[in-house]
Amino acid sequence: MHPAFSVIFFTVSSGAGYGLFIWLAIAQLFGLASLNTKTTLIAGGIALVLITAGLLSSTLHLANPKNAWRAVMRFKTSWLSREGVFAILFYPSALLYLLAIFMSDHETTTFIKLLALSVIIIGLATVFSTGMIYACLKTIRQWHTALTPANYILMSLTSGAVLLTLVLLSNKVFAASMAITGIGLLILTALTKAIYYFWVHKVTGPTINTATGFTRAQVRLLDTGHSAGTFLNQEFGYQADPSLLKNLKVGVFVLAFFVPSLLLAGVATDYLGVGAALLAFASVLAGLGAERWLFFAEARHVIRLYHGAQHT
Amino acid sequence: MKLGLVIDLDVCVGCHGCAVSCKQWNTSGTTGPLTDYNPYGKDPSGVWFNRIRSYEVGDYPHNKTINFPMSCMHCEQADCVDVCPTGASYKRAEDGVVLVDQDKCMGCNYCSWACPYGARELDRASGTMKKCTLCIDRIYDERLDEYDRQPSCVITCPAHARHFGDFDDPNSNVSKLVRERGGYALMPELGYNPTNRYLPPRVTRPIPTNDVKKKSLISSVKEWVNQAVAR
Structure with a gap:
């Protein structure tokens, strides 16, 4: 699949935003960090900016954005529609939550607890829907797996936890517990990603033989029937250099998981400060950007079989 | 009703006539125009509802060229309709034809990702997804x-x-053809249950070659010289 920048930016940015807000609410509910009103509002504001920037970017890949409002119409069948509905529902509960925090001056009332819970649930539902948009496609075996939504949720929570550590540190709030949570998540996400890369390596699914129905002989493409590019070539024909894919995978593990884990360990043990947390978050973002690019570049749609690929 | 097409791979000559005629009819039809990009330039491209590809099946000398026209299969399990967030894509209950409402489509390309047969193409000019209508404005x-x-x-x-x-209808021409000639669906393992069926090439008697005369010496030399001379 062609890796579109708008969609890569959208999933990384809004993923981090939802993750940050979810951790903010969890920290509030379970007293993970001693948050004050100012820090909560700053973190909530950053999360909403990241989410909004991502959602706006996602509309950039629409060819006919004037009909974008209709995207909420098929909640019953479409994961894209569900994502849109949950993303819209997130705003009132998130804003109400921040407002309630501001009004009560950070006293954890039952109302705030309920709002925190709704923010967590709707946030997770949105990220899960984002993952399911890809996972529900039977045409792309690299995406059609339960690991896809699992990866999306874990990466959102991981980048959110690292970002919350950064926000806490820069507001001089005790952040060791958040940093340790971040390290745990980084390890868990790295493991799931490793499982995904191992799994996606194995070739399964339709072949050029089942695509054409000639299952008892070798089938080769003679002619695609067109001399110039078509929509199908542009959308599904993307072919990345295999060595680039391999190197980027190493880059994903180093940037998204290894470097931030070390930096957060330094933060948790008080050896390192805000600078390290900032570097950790930047590293996570770069790593996740590469991971998302790979997610698209490695996905091979079954239509490629009709254009001569022997398998996907 | 379950309307659809049967395509006979035994007799298709790969002339692209279906694609051209389809383009001519549908460009002024309900989902028209089928925009062309750079039609007189170096790399002409555009929206087509039919694509014809050619394959070689089997290894020489037991090989055969198969011309393979493909358009929308009007699947019974049409994932392109299920994934559409706007409700622009729909499958008609009365005859099973899958259509796109051009007034509702937002051009997100998601349905084309869900289609395994490459039936849907985005029109960059209108920003909407277009596909075979089974000539709904004609049938x-x-x-x-x-x-x-x-x-x-x-x-x-x-x-x-x-x-x-x-x-x-078990007695319709298409049902009979599928029954008699062993018509099959493409990529059944994906579970889309496409309506369109393909008839495999007939098993025919091979053309005898044992009565072909052996080549004369002079013709063998001529052939060798012909291949050896660099032009």
């Missing part, structure tokens, strides 16, 4: 003769490789 037009109430590609095919009919 129900009572002002046309009975014969003309068929998709444009079917009428135009000079080899009679395309047939249109109702798969729900």
Whole structure:
């Protein structure tokens, strides 16, 4: 699949935003960090900016954005529609939550607890829907797996936890517990990603033989029937250099998981400060950007079989 | 009703007549125009509802060229309709034809990702997704003769490789053809349950070659010289 920048930016940015807000609410509910009103509002504001920037970017890949409002119409069948509905529902509960925090001056009332819970649930539902948009496609075996939504949720929570550590540190709030949570998540996400890369390596699914129905002989493409590019070539024909894919995978593990884990360990043990947390978050973002690019570049749609690929 | 096409791979000659006729009819039809990009330039491209590809099946000398026309299969399990967030894509309950409402489409490309047969193409000019309509603006037009109430590609095919009919009726022409010739669906393992069926090439007697005369010495030399000379 062609890796579109708008969609890569959208999933990384809004993923981090939802993750940050979810951790903010969890920290509030379970007293993970001693948050004050100012820090909560700053973190909530950053999360909403990241989410909004991502959602706006996602509309950039629409060819006919004037009909974008209709995207909420098929909640019953479409994961894209569900994502849109949950993303819209997130705003009132998130804003109400921040407002309630501001009004009560950070006293954890039952109302705030309920709002925190709704923010967590709707946030997770949105990220899960984002993952399911890809996972529900039977045409792309690299995406059609339960690991896809699992990866999306874990990466959102991981980048959110690292970002919350950064926000806490820069507001001089005790952040060791958040940093340790971040390290745990980084390890868990790295493991799931490793499982995904191992799994996606194995070739399964339709072949050029089942695509054409000639299952008892070798089938080769003679002619695609067109001399110039078509929509199908542009959308599904993307072919990345295999060595680039391999190197980027190493880059994903180093940037998204290894470097931030070390930096957060330094933060948790008080050896390192805000600078390290900032570097950790930047590293996570770069790593996740590469991971998302790979997610698209490695996905091979079954239509490629009709254009001569022997398998996907 | 379950309307669809049967495509006879035994007789398709790969002339692209179906694609051209389809383009001509549909560019002024309900989902038209089928925009062309750079039509007179170096790399002409555009929206087509039919694509014809050619494959070589088997290894020489037991090989065969198969011309392979593909358009929308009007699947019974049409994931392109399920994934559409706007409700622009829909499958008609009365005849199973899958259509796109051009007024509702937002051009997100998601349906084209869900289609395994490459039936959907985005029109960059209108920003909407377009696809085979099974000539919906033609098959129900009572002002046309009975014969003309068929998709444009079917009428135009000079080899009679395309047939249109109702798969729900066991005695329709398409049901009979599928039954008699072993018509099959493409990529059944994905579970889309496409309506369109493909008829495999007939098993025919091989053309005998044992009575072909052996080459004379002079013709062998001529052939060798012909290959050896660099032009």
